[in-house]
Every structure is written in C-alpha cells, then in structure tokens.
Amino acid sequence: MTLSVKCLKIDTYGENIAYLSCACKIYKPEEFLGLNKVEVSGRHGKTILATLNVVEDEKILGCMELGLSIPAFRRLGLKEGGQVSITPATPPASLDHVRAKIYGEVLGARAIREIVDDIAAYRYSKMEIAAFLVSCASFMTVEEIFNLTVAMAKAGNILDWDHAYPLVVDKHCVGGLPGNRTSMVIVPIVAAYGLTIPKTSSRAITSPSGTADTMEVLAEVDLNLKKMKQVVHKHHGCLVWGGKVNLSPADDIMISVERPLGIDTPEQMVASIMSKKIAAGSSHLVIDIPVGPTAKVKTRKEAMRLRKLFEHIARRIDMVVDVVLTDGTAPVGFGIGPVLEARDVMDVLACREAGPKDLRERSLMLAGRILEFDAKLPGGEGYRTAKRILESGQALETMSGIIRDQGKAEKTHPGTKVFEVKAPKSGQVKTLDCGRLARIARAAGAPHFKGAGVDLLKKTGEKVKQGEPLYRIHAEIGSDFAFARAMAEENSGYKIR
Amino acid sequence: MTLSVKCLKIDTYGENIAYLSCACKIYKPEEFLGLNKVEVSGRHGKTILATLNVVEDEKILGCMELGLSIPAFRRLGLKEGGQVSITPATPPASLDHVRAKIYGEVLGARAIREIVDDIAAYRYSKMEIAAFLVSCASFMTVEEIFNLTVAMAKAGNILDWDHAYPLVVDKHCVGGLPGNRTSMVIVPIVAAYGLTIPKTSSRAITSPSGTADTMEVLAEVDLNLKKMKQVVHKHHGCLVWGGKVNLSPADDIMISVERPLGIDTPEQMVASIMSKKIAAGSSHLVIDIPVGPTAKVKTRKEAMRLRKLFEHIARRIDMVVDVVLTDGTAPVGFGIGPVLEARDVMDVLACREAGPKDLRERSLMLAGRILEFDAKLPGGEGYRTAKRILESGQALETMSGIIRDQGKAEKTHPGTKVFEVKAPKSGQVKTLDCGRLARIARAAGAPHFKGAGVDLLKKTGEKVKQGEPLYRIHAEIGSDFAFARAMAEENSGYKIR
Numbered sequence: 001m002t003l004s005v006k007c008l009k010i011d012t013y014g015e016n017i018a019y020l021s022c023a024c025k026i027y028k029p030e031e032f033l034g035l036n037k038v039e040v041s042g043r044h045g046k047t048i049l050a051t052l053n054v055v056e057d058e059k060i061l062g063c064m065e066l067g068l069s070i071p072a073f074r075r076l077g078l079k080e081g082g083q084v085s086i087t088p089a090t091p092p093a094s095l096d097h098v099r100a101k102i103y104g105e106v107l108g109a110r111a112i113r114e115i116v117d118d119i120a121a122y123r124y125s126k127m128e129i130a131a132f133l134v135s136c137a138s139f140m141t142v143e144e145i146f147n148l149t150v151a152m153a154k155a156g157n158i159l160d161w162d163h164a165y166p167l168v169v170d171k172h173c174v175g176g177l178p179g180n181r182t183s184m185v186i187v188p189i190v191a192a193y194g195l196t197i198p199k200t201s202s203r204a205i206t207s208p209s210g211t212a213d214t215m216e217v218l219a220e221v222d223l224n225l226k227k228m229k230q231v232v233h234k235h236h237g238c239l240v241w242g243g244k245v246n247l248s249p250a251d252d253i254m255i256s257v258e259r260p261l262g263i264d265t266p267e268q269m270v271a272s273i274m275s276k277k278i279a280a281g282s283s284h285l286v287i288d289i290p291v292g293p294t295a296k297v298k299t300r301k302e303a304m305r306l307r308k309l310f311e312h313i314a315r316r317i318d319m320v321v322d323v324v325l326t327d328g329t330a331p332v333g334f335g336i337g338p339v340l341e342a343r344d345v346m347d348v349l350a351c352r353e354a355g356p357k358d359l360r361e362r363s364l365m366l367a368g369r370i371l372e373f374d375a376k377l378p379g380g381e382g383y384r385t386a387k388r389i390l391e392s393g394q395a396l397e398t399m400s401g402i403i404r405d406q407g408k409a410e411k412t413h414p415g416t417k418v419f420e421v422k423a424p425k426s427g428q429v430k431t432l433d434c435g436r437l438a439r440i441a442r443a444a445g446a447p448h449f450k451g452a453g454v455d456l457l458k459k460t461g462e463k464v465k466q467g468e469p470l471y472r473i474h475a476e477i478g479s480d481f482a483f484a485r486a487m488a489e490e491n492s493g494y495k496i497r
Numbered sequence: 498m499t500l501s502v503k504c505l506k507i508d509t510y511g512e513n514i515a516y517l518s519c520a521c522k523i524y525k526p527e528e529f530l531g532l533n534k535v536e537v538s539g540r541h542g543k544t545i546l547a548t549l550n551v552v553e554d555e556k557i558l559g560c561m562e563l564g565l566s567i568p569a570f571r572r573l574g575l576k577e578g579g580q581v582s583i584t585p586a587t588p589p590a591s592l593d594h595v596r597a598k599i600y601g602e603v604l605g606a607r608a609i610r611e612i613v614d615d616i617a618a619y620r621y622s623k624m625e626i627a628a629f630l631v632s633c634a635s636f637m638t639v640e641e642i643f644n645l646t647v648a649m650a651k652a653g654n655i656l657d658w659d660h661a662y663p664l665v666v667d668k669h670c671v672g673g674l675p676g677n678r679t680s681m682v683i684v685p686i687v688a689a690y691g692l693t694i695p696k697t698s699s700r701a702i703t704s705p706s707g708t709a710d711t712m713e714v715l716a717e718v719d720l721n722l723k724k725m726k727q728v729v730h731k732h733h734g735c736l737v738w739g740g741k742v743n744l745s746p747a748d749d750i751m752i753s754v755e756r757p758l759g760i761d762t763p764e765q766m767v768a769s770i771m772s773k774k775i776a777a778g779s780s781h782l783v784i785d786i787p788v789g790p791t792a793k794v795k796t797r798k799e800a801m802r803l804r805k806l807f808e809h810i811a812r813r814i815d816m817v818v819d820v821v822l823t824d825g826t827a828p829v830g831f832g833i834g835p836v837l838e839a840r841d842v843m844d845v846l847a848c849r850e851a852g853p854k855d856l857r858e859r860s861l862m863l864a865g866r867i868l869e870f871d872a873k874l875p876g877g878e879g880y881r882t883a884k885r886i887l888e889s890g891q892a893l894e895t896m897s898g899i900i901r902d903q904g905k906a907e908k909t910h911p912g913t914k915v916f917e918v919k920a921p922k923s924g925q926v927k928t929l930d931c932g933r934l935a936r937i938a939r940a941a942g943a944p945h946f947k948g949a950g951v952d953l954l955k956k957t958g959e960k961v962k963q964g965e966p967l968y969r970i971h972a973e974i975g976s977d978f979a980f981a982r983a984m985a986e987e988n989s990g991y992k993i994r
Contacts, residue, residue, distance in 0.1 A: 009554035010516065011526075019507065028945070029508075037757075056567070057506035060557055070553070091759070099759060102634045127627040131758050134631040137599045260534075260588070261628050262596060448525065 001026055002083035005042070005076070008060070008067035014256060016050035016075065016122060018086065019067030021058070027086060029054040037089040037125065040066065042078040049089050049123050075122060092118040095128060101135040107144055113151040120155035120250040129257045133268065140267040145309070146316045152275035156249045157225070159281035161232075165196035169370050170282040172273055174289050174306070175207075176296030178438045179333040179456075182288070183211050184239060184345040185363035188399035189389050190370050191237030197370070198232045200242030200280055205259060208441035208453055209338045212241035217342035217450055220407030231405045235398055238406065247279035248272075266302075270309045277319065284320045284373040286366055290328025294434040300325065322369050326362065330432040330460045333359040337446035337453015339412050340474065349396045358459075364390065415444070415451040415474035417481040421488045423464040427496040432460055436493030440473065444484035449476040458494075470494050498523055499580035502539070502573070505557070505564035511753060513547035513572065513619060515583065516564030518555070524583060526551040534586040534622065537563065539575040546586050546620050572619060589615040592625060598632040604641055610648040617652035617747040626754040630765065637764040642806070643813045649772035653746045654722070656778035658729075662693035666867050667779040669770055671786050671803070672704075673793030675935045676830040676953075679785070680708050681736060681842040682860035685896035686886050687867050688734030694867075695729045697739030697777055702756060705938035705950055706835045709738035714839035714947055717904035728902045732895055735903065744776035745769075763799075767806045774816065781817045781870040783863055787825025791931040794825065819866050823859065827929040827957045830856040834943035834950015836909050837971065846893045855956075861887065912941070912948040912971035914978040918985045920961040924993040929957055933990030937970065941981035946973040955991075967991050 003026060008019055018040055020029055032038055032052050041047045050072050055061040066084050068076060078084065097111035107115075115132060118124055124132070136144075161168045171186055183199055190197045201211035201221075212221050221241040223231070228245060231238040243252070251272050258264060277285055287310055290296070291303045307323040314321040333344040333356040347355030348363065368382030377385060389395050403409075437454055445452030455472045458464050473488060475481035500523060505516055515537055517526055529535055529549050538544045547569050552558040563581050565573060575581065594608035604612075612629060615621055621629070633641075658665045668683055680696055687694045698708035698718075709718050718738040720728070725742060728735040740749070748769050755761060774782055784807055787793070788800045804820040811818040830841040830853040844852030845860065865879030874882060886892050900906075934951055942949030952969045955961050970985060972978035 009552060009557070011519070011551040011553065013550070022508070053510070053566075054508040055506060056508065060506070069550075091757070095759065102631055102760060104635060125757075126622075126624040127754060128758065130624040130627040131631045131760070134599055134628045135635070138601060138632070138635050257624060260622075261625065262588070262592065263599060263628070 002043070002085050003064055003066040005073070005078050005082050005084045006061065006065045006067050006080055007073040008069060010069045012069040012071060014071050014253070015069065015126065016048055016072035017053055017069040018050035018072060019053050019055045019061055020086070021061045021063045021065065022054050022056045023058070023063040025063050032088060038086045039089040040068070040072075040076060041085050041087070042076055043083045044078060046077055048072060048076050051125060092123045094118045098128070098132045098135060102131065106141055107147070109147040109151070112144065112147040113154070116148065116151040116155050116250045119253055122253070126257050129254060130261060133254060133258060133261070133263060136268065137263050137265050142312050145267050145271050146313055148271040149274045149278065149313055149317065152248045152250050152271060153278035156246045156279055158279050159198065159225070159245070159247070161196060161198065161281045167284055167373060168196045168198065168282050169284045169373055170197065170199065170277055170280060171286045171288065171366055171370060172277065174269065174273070174287070174296055176434065177290045177328055178208060178331040178336040178434055178441065179341055179344070179359070180290065180331070180362070181211060181214055181333065181341045181345050182359065182363040182366055184215060185348050185359065185395070186367045186370065187237045187239050188349060188395040188402065189363070189367040189386050191235050191402070192389050192394040192398040193371055193385065194236060195370065195374060196232065197237040198228065198280065199237065199239050200245060200247060200276070201239065202242060204447045205255070208336050208438050208446035209341055210447070211239070213447040214338045214341040214345070215239045217338045217409060217412055219403040219409050223406060231402060234405060235401050237398070238402060240406065242276065248275040251275055266306045266309055269306065270313055274310070274313050274317065274319070278317060282319065284370070285314070285322070286369045287321060287323045288326055288366060289323060290326050292328030292330070292434070295328030297328065320373065324366065324369060331434055331437055331456060332356070332362060334456045335453060336437060336441040336456070337444070337474065338450040339414050340453045340455050349390070349399050351391060412450050414455070415449060415453075415476040417475040417478070419473045419481065419485045419488070420469040421471050421473065421492050423466055423468050423470055423494075423496055425496060426464060426466045429458050429460055429462050429464060430495040430497045432456075433493040436491060440484050440487050440493065443480065443487050444473050444475040445477065445480040449480070451476055452480060464496060499540070499582050500561055500563040502570070502575050502579050502581045503558065503562045503564050503577055504570040505566060507566050509566040509568060511568050511750070512566065512623065513545055513569035514550055514566040515547035515569060516550050516552045516558055517583070518558045518560045518562065519551050519553045520555070520560040522560050529585060535583045536586040537565070537569075537573060538582050538584070539573055540580045541575055543574055545569060545573050548622060589620045591615045595625070595629045595632060599628065603638055604644070606644040606648070609641065609644045610651070613645065613648040613652050613747045616750055619750070623754050626751060627758060630751060630755055630758070630760060633765065634760050634762050639809050642764050642768050643810055645768040646771045646775065646810055646814065649745045649747050649768060650775035653743045653776055655776050656695065656722070656742070656744070658693060658695065658778045664781055664870060665693045665695065665779050666781045666870055667694065667696065667774055667777060668783045668785065668863055668867060669774065671766065671770070671784070671793055673931065674787045674825055675705060675828040675833040675931055675938065676838055676841070676856070677787065677828070677859075678708060678711055678830065678838045678842050679856065679860040679863055681712060682845050682856065682892070683864045683867065684734045684736055685846060685892040685899065686860070686864040686883050688732050688899070689886050689891040689895040690868055690882065691733060692867065692871060693729065694734040695725065695777065696734065696736050697742060697744060697773070698736065699739055701944045702752070705833050705935050705943035706838055707944070708736070710944040711835045711838040711842070712736045714835045714906060714909055716900040716906050720903060728899060731902060732898050734895070735899060737903065739773065745772040748772055763803045763806050766803070767810055771807070771810050771814065771816070775814060779816065781867070782811070782819070783866045784818060784820045785823055785863060786820060787823050789825030789827070789931070792825030797822065817870065821863065821866060828931055828934055828953060829853070829859060831953045832950060833934060833938040833953070834941070834971070835947040836911050837950045837952050846887070846896050848888060909947050911952070912946060912950075912973040914972040914975070916970045916978065916982045916985070917966040918968050918970065918989050920963055920965050920967055920993055922993060923961065923963045926955050926957055926959050926961060927992040927994045930990040933988060937981050937984050937990065940977065940984050941970050941972040942974065942977040946977070949973055949977060961993060
C-alpha cells in the first residue's frame with residue numbers, strides 16, 4: 001500500500017509540503033482533512049513531517065504518486081520512484097511544553113531541549129514555531145534564555161578547534177548598518193597577529209548584503225567543515241558562510257519566522273547569537289551594538305539592556321565577552337552592496353587613500369578589543385597593535401592568503417547602469433537614513449546582482465552644493481535600475497540643511 | 498508588465514499560495530525571497546495576499562504565467578488568462594497591534610477591529626494568526642474579549658430578523674460529546690411552540706459528525722440567506738450549515754489555526770461562540786456545557802469559569818443567556834456518525850420506543866430552558882411544555898415541514914460492512930471513552946461516508962455478559978472498515994468491571 005515519491009519542482013522556501021492526488025487509489029485526502037500534518041515514511045526508514053496539499057490535476061501528479069516540494073524531497077532523501085506511505089502525523093510531543101509556556105509556565109532545560117530538537121528536525125510548522133516564539137516573547141527568565149541558547153547550539157554541529165588554539169576569538173555585530181563590513185578587515189588583522197578567528201557569517205535575508213555575500217565577491221564562501229579547517233589551520237582565520245557547516249540550525253528556522261512577524265526581542269537575539277558562537281567553538285567574543293535612530297537598536301537604554309543579557313549568558317556558558325556600543329547613525333564606508341563593499345574593504349586593507357576612514361577606524365577599534373583578549377598584550381595596546389599590523393601590510397597579506405585558499409572568485413565590477421542622485425539644495429548633510437538607503441540598494445538588485453547597490457559620495461557633516469551628486473546607484477538590469485531610481489527620487493534618504 | 502493568471506489545481510486547505518516560474522521573464526523570484534507574502538493584483542481591481550512558491554518545472558507553469566492555488570484563485574475572482582501583476586506585500590498594518598499585544602499591552606476596540614478585519618480578509622498568514630492567538634492566550638481582559646467578540650461578528654453578515662420576531666432564540670453546545678444531537682430535537686419543539694429559532698450549525702472538523710453533517714442526511718443544509726429566511730418565516734426555525742451565510746468568518750479562520758495548535762482558552766471559546774450568535778441575530782441563548790473527564794470541559798471548576806465569562810460578555814452585548822452544566826461523561830444516544838445519529842433523532846421525534854432516552858431527556862430539558870425565555874410561560878413550565886409538544890407529534894410535524902422546505906435528501910443507510918465489538922468479560926459497563934469512540938467512528942469513515950460510524954448497544958451502567966456485543970462499527974469501504982476494526986480491537990473505549 002505505497003505510493004511512488006515524485007519531486008514536484010516547487011520551491012516552498014523551506015516548508016515541507018506533500019502533494020496527494022484527489023484521485024489517489026490508496027489514500028483519501030478527506031482522511032487527512034483538518035489535520036495539521038502528515039508523516040511521510042520512505043522504505044529506507046526515514047520519515048519527514050509535511051503539510052498536505054491536494055492536487056486535482058493529473059498532469060501535475062498521478063494517482064499512484066506522492067509529490068514532495070523541493071525541500072521536503074531533499075530532506076526525505078529518497079530517489080524518485082521510491083516507495084512511501086503516509087499516516088496522519090502525531091503532533092510533536094514537545095508542543096505540550098509550548099502550550100505550558102503559553103499558559104505562563106517556566107520551562108526547564110529538558111522541555112526546551114525537546115522543543116528545539118523538534119524545530120531543528122523540521123517537525124514544527126511555521127505556525128507552531130510562531131506559537132513558541134510568541135510565548136517566549138511575553139516573558140523569559142535568564143535561566144530559560146540560557147537553556148534555549150545551549151539547546152540551540154547542541155541541535156547542530158559544534159566545532160572543536162582542539163587545543164592547538166587556546167584562544168578562539170570571534171566578533172559579532174547585531175546588525176542594521178548598511179556597509180558595516182568590519183569583519184572583513186578585522187579577521188585578517190587578528191589572524192595576522194596570531195589569534196584564531198574562524199569567522200562564519202550569514203547571507204542577506206532582507207538587507208542589501210551580508211558579510212558572506214560581500215566576501216563571495218572575492219572568494220568562495222560555501223566551504224565545508226574540512227576545507228574551512230584547512231584554511232584556519234594555515235592562516236589562523238577564515239571568512240565563510242555559516243549555512244554550510246550546520247551551526248545552530250534551529251536558529252535559522254526560527255529566524256525565518258521571527259523576521260516576517262517582526263518580533264525581535266532581546267532575549268531571542270541573545271539566544272540566537274550566543275548559540276551560533278557556542279557552535280562555532282568561540283572562547284572569546286567582541287559584540288558590536290550600533291546604536292542609532294535608524295539602526296536595529298535605537299537607544300542606549302535598549303543597548304544597555306542587551307549588553308547585560310549578553311554578559312549574563314556569557315558567564316553561564318563560560319565565554320568571555322566584551323560588548324561595545326558603537327555609533328549607529330549612518331551607513332559605514334561608501335558602498336552598499338557586495339561589489340562596492342568589497343572594494344571598500346580592499347581599499348582599507350591596502351591602506352589606499354580612497355578607503356573609507358570610518359570603516360578603517362571602526363575595524364581597528366574592534367580588532368584592538370579582540371587583540372586585548374590576549375593576556376600577553378598590555379591593556380590599551382590593542383588599537384595600536386591592530387594599526388601596526390594593518391599599516392605593515394601583514395593584514396592584506398593574510399587576506400590574500402585566505403582568499404587564495406578559500407578559492408579566488410572571478411573578478412566582478414559595479415553595475416554598469418549608473419544614476420547619480422543630486423543634492424536638491426546647498427547646505428550640510430545632516431542625516432542619512434540607513435533603512436531607506438538599504439532599501440534603495442536592494443531595489444537596485446543587491447545582493448542578487450553582486451555589482452548592484454549604492455555608492456555614497458557624501459557622508460554626514462559634509463558640505464554640498466545644489467546639484468552636486470550625493471550618491472550613485474549601480475544596477476545590472478533595466479527594471480531594477482528604474483525601480484531604484486524612482487525610489488531615490490521619491491525620497492533620497494538624505495537630509496540637507 | 499503582467500502575467501496570465503492560471504489556476505493550479507492544488508487545494509491548499511484555505512491558504513493563498515501564488516506560484517511563480519523560476520524562468521519568469523518579468524519577475525525574479527529572488528526579489529521576493531525572505532518576504533512573507535506578495536500582493537497579487539488583477540486587472541479588475543481586486544487584490545489578494547499570497548505566499549509565494551517558485552516552480553522549477555515548465556510543464557507545471559509557464560514563464561509568463563502566475564499560478565494560484567484553488568482557494569487563492571477563487572478569492573481573486575479573475576478568469577484564467579486574466580492579467581495580474583505582483584508586488585512585495587506590505588504586511589498588514591494591524592500586525593503592529595499584534596506585536597503590542599505580544600509585548601503585554603491591552604488592545605483597544607479599534608486595534609482589535611483592525612486585526613479581525615485583516616484576518617477575515619485573508620491578509621494574515623497562519624503564522625501571523627498563531628502569533629495573535631498566542632498573544633491573547635497569555636492574558637485577555639474582559640473588555641478585550643468583548644471587543645474581540647463584537648469585531649468578529651461585524652466582520653461578516655449580521656442576520657436581521659426584523660421585528661416580526663421579538664424573541665430570536667438559540668442554543669449552543671460547547672462540544673466534545675459524540676452523538677449529542679440535541680439541536681435537531683430542540684429546534685422543532687421550540688419552533689412548534691412559536692419562538693423563532695434560526696439554527697446555524699457547523700460541519701465536523703475533527704469529530705465524526707457536526708450537526709450540519711447529520712441534518713444533511715435528512716435535508717439540504719447549504720441554504721443561502723434568502724432560502725434560509727423563507728424556511729424560518731414559514732416554520733419559525735431551520736437547521737442549516739452556517740458556512741454558507743458568512744457568519745463571523747474570522748472565527749472559522751482562527752479555528753483553523755487554534756485546532757492544530759491545540760490552544761483553546763475559555764476567552765477565545767467565548768468570543769468565538771458569542772460572535773456567531775450576534776451574527777445569527779440571537780436575542781436569547783441557552784448554552785450547554787457538558788462536563789466530563791473525556792469531554793472538552795473536564796471539571797466543574799473550568800465549567801464555572803466559562804459560565805461566568807459567557808455571562809459577562811452576554812451582559813455587555815445585551816443578550817440573555819442561560820448557561821447549563823450537563824453530564825459529559827458518555828456519548829449521547831446510540832449512533833455516532835451522520836446516518837446513525839439522524840436515526841436516533843427521528844426515533845426521539847417520533848416517540849418510538851427504540852429512541853435513546855438520554856437524547857430525549859437532554860433535549861427536553863434544554864428545550865424547556867429555552868421556552869422559559871418566553872415571559873408568558875410560568876417558571877418551571879418549560880420542561881412539561883416541551884414534553885407535551887414532543888408527545889403530541891407537533892415537533893415531528895414541524896421537523897417534517899423544515900425538511901421538506903429545506904429540500905428533502907435522498908434516503909441513506911448505515912454502512913453495510915458491519916463488525917460487532919464484543920465484551921471481553923461479564924460485568925457492568927463502568928465508563929465509555931468519548932474521545933476513543935469518536936476516533937473509531939471517524940476511522941470507519943464518518944463524516945465523509947454518511948453511513949459510517951459506531952452504533953452503541955450498551956451504555957454506562959448496563960450489565961453485559963462475556964461475548965455480548967458492546968457496539969457495532971459500520972463502514973462503507975474496506976480500508977476504513979479494517980482500520981476502525983483494528984482500532985477497536987486495540988482499545989474498545991469501554992471499561993467493564
């Protein structure tokens with residue numbers, strides 16, 4: 001009593017969907033009506049949970065077939081034509097804990113672990129993940145945050161850097177500032193100094209570029225664990241995409257629900273970041289919290305609360321953290337978008353005059369804080385040491401080595417469709433709207449088109465004359481170009497007075 | 498710059514899904530990545546929000562087409578080949594209120610109204626509905642429950658029975674007891690007495706039958722508003738399916754999320770039921786709360802809390818309610834499943850000896866409580882009056898009239914595949930497990946196959962001899978039959994001592 005599995009080539013953005021024909025000879029779709037999910041079991045002994053859709057078109061699906069969406073097919077891991085059976089899915093037992101949390105109970109370590117394991121195994125629907133996140137958003141004890149952090153880390157790989165590296169350092173920015181690519185300057189400085197910094201980064205979800213997208217302009221970033229370790233062994237550092245090495249996988253799944261819902265509590269942010277850092281094997285961590293009206297963290301008060309939470313959890317997991325509150329009022333560097341940002345980074349590393357001063361200074365300051373984790377370095381020497389490494393060319397040399405060994409990328413250029421946004425009047429640039437400029441860069445095609453984005457020509461405090469260009473929009477295709485241009489003409493994101 | 502709309506014949510159980518080809522010439526799927534939803538706009542000026550899936554198979558979807566799932570296609574209301582455009586959807590503005598509620602604020606009438614209207618207009622994904630429901634589950638003020646109730650009622654049709662009917666009465670059971678079809682006995686009694694009782698009922702979602710499913714064995718139930726009013730004008734009552742007349746549509750959508758999540762707070766239950774009753778135009782209402790260990794409401798304490806909430810809200814909306822706590826320890830009547838239940842109902846109405854006593858007594862008691870809403874009837878006369886109407890044959894006559902004018906159904910029979918579940922030992926029937934028997938009836942094919950279900954031969958307190966039949970399973974097809982039989986053999990749901 002089985003069906004042949006077929007990969008229906010539908011990308012459901014991560015959701016497991018199973019498709020059953022309404023004319024199915026074995027199962028009646030009505031049996032599954034009103035149920036949340038079905039369990040699909042392959043002959044090879046693996047099962048997945050999926051939401052059921054019913055197909056009423058024989059051309060799409062035959063009556064002896066079970067269709068699976070692309071992610072579901074991949075997760076089941078069976079070949080096309082393999083035999084599967086379906087049964088009504090028992091909801092994950094850990095949903096009882098979610099309901100307890102909804103009704104106001106405090107969850108223990110084991111309950112949290114069960115929930116996180118089920119989420120990481122794709123046993124929760126987005127609706128169920130939302131229920132868990134919202135129940136946590138109303139209150140969470142520090143103990144719960146700690147347990148959530150550890151459970152998330154343990155649900156995936158935990159990197160082990162052996163005892164070859166007594167100090168495994170890392171940095172993390174809570175985000176929200178376009179162009180803030182300090183990691184790409186910090187990693188080569190810190191690695192050149194000799195501390196181990198195996199940096200994993202994310203790709204953009206709603207921003208114009210993530211560090212992984214920008215690094216990809218220069219080098220391969222989809223490294224597996226083995227290759228990543230080789231690079232780190234050789235250079236003390238790397239700059240890779242974290243998705244491939246399966247660090248805290250439940251975090252990525254939870255973020256895919258948090259983001260559209262727009263819930264982003266300090267508790268969840270801390271658990272999310274710290275779980276990734278445990279998984280990355282970090283022992284020492286600098287956290288950059290940019291504070292500004294258009295950044296993610298708007299006020300110093302918010303930032304201080306976040307800092308305390310980070311410190312609380314760090315102490316529990318025996319990690320050394322240094323939380324730095326930075327200026328988050330404007331984009332960092334000139335470029336916003338992968339190619340433009342990569343250019344800025346290389347200008348800074350090569351100490352070219354054209355390089356953006358703010359990116360250089362932020363990077364030196366943060367790198368200095370990381371270097372001071374080294375007991376051998378006297379307090380206050382970090383910044384100067386970082387500067388010396390940068391100016392000596394050692395950082396550039398290390399970066400070149402990392403790029404070469406991760407795998408050099410093909411050369412790319414800024415998008416050739418260019419539009420200059422001009423100052424509507426003379427005066428001084430008062431503010432830049434980070435969110436607006438990010439959206440314009442995204443409309444121009446970033447990060448999908450590497451060369452697309454926004455290149456800032458004037459920054460906060462600079463004097464401008466009427467008609468002088470404020471920034472350039474780069475795009476690679478016409479529709480993006482027109483769209484980004486129209487957005488900039490409606491509201492450039494610049495305030496001049 | 499438009500695409501041709503195509504109905505992809507995929508039933509997504511209510512979710513709006515839009516399918517875009519990965520080779521689309523106009524839109525790049527990447528543009529929409531990470532977004533929650535897209536807005537699909539038809540040339541005819543109507544728009545819907547939908548979740549985007551990407552199709553990588555030209556045989557399913559062409560590069561100049563936009564596919565829509567069956568419910569999405571119906572809601573957009575455009576013909577196949579009609580021109581549509583898509584844009585990233587702005588999340589509903591009312592999600593800000595949901596976030597405020599998550600962070601612990603009390604919502605005002607207007608905020609709740611905006612949320613409910615967006616839900617009723619299918620602007621919320623299931624994930625977003627879950628977020629709202631969970632945020633309400635942690636706490637709700639009585640004022641919020643009141644506002645939610647009113648907003649839900651106003652989001653759909655509100656029936657107006659004019660001043661022809663000074664008293665519009667109704668009854669509602671909070672559910673959980675298989676076979677509890679009192680409405681079908683009460684409506685003809687109350688209507689024969691002369692009070693107006695325009696009863697709308699639901700179909701089963703996870704139970705073996707809803708009142709609408711059972712009534713459908715006897716008569717048409719998918720009446721539109723006009724036809725429903727004709728029946729009520731003529732007979733003072735009707736028994737129709739509520740889905741067709743669009744009463745409190747947000748409620749149905751919210752239930753489709755509550756149920757799989759298994760969250761069912763008293764607050765939401767009260768808002769759900771009372772919103773339907775406002776919409777149905779009821780002025781007086783009897784609420785039946787069965788209390789028992791395997792019913793929905795397990796303890797008298799829970800039931801009392803629910804009763805208080807009903808009374809609170811009723812006072813605010815100026816509706817007269819009488820909340821009755823009843824025995825919820827066992828199924829009511831003999832049959833569980835549409836045809837078997839309809840047989841019980843008709844036996845009671847025709848005063849046949851075979852009719853189940855418990856269904857008759859419950860119905861008379863509840864009908865009596867409703868009749869006492871009539872100021873002309875002296876207190877304490879309700880039950881006796883109801884009994885007189887039943888025994889005089891007036892109730893049966895009214896039921897016949899209602900069936901005739903709703904449209905008589907074709908005759909159906911209990912499923913012909915029959916299995917008798919026998920007593921494993923002699924003794925007395927101590928308990929019947931409502932949930933287990935309901936699941937066995939459902940496994941047998943109810944409510945999809947009208948004749949499927951369970952027919953109880955022994956009830957609580959009766960003496961049985963070893964090998965005597967406890968109940969019969971009726972099924973219409975072989976696979977259901979085998980499945981239900983296996984379930985009953987594993988655990989019959991009977992306890993004998």
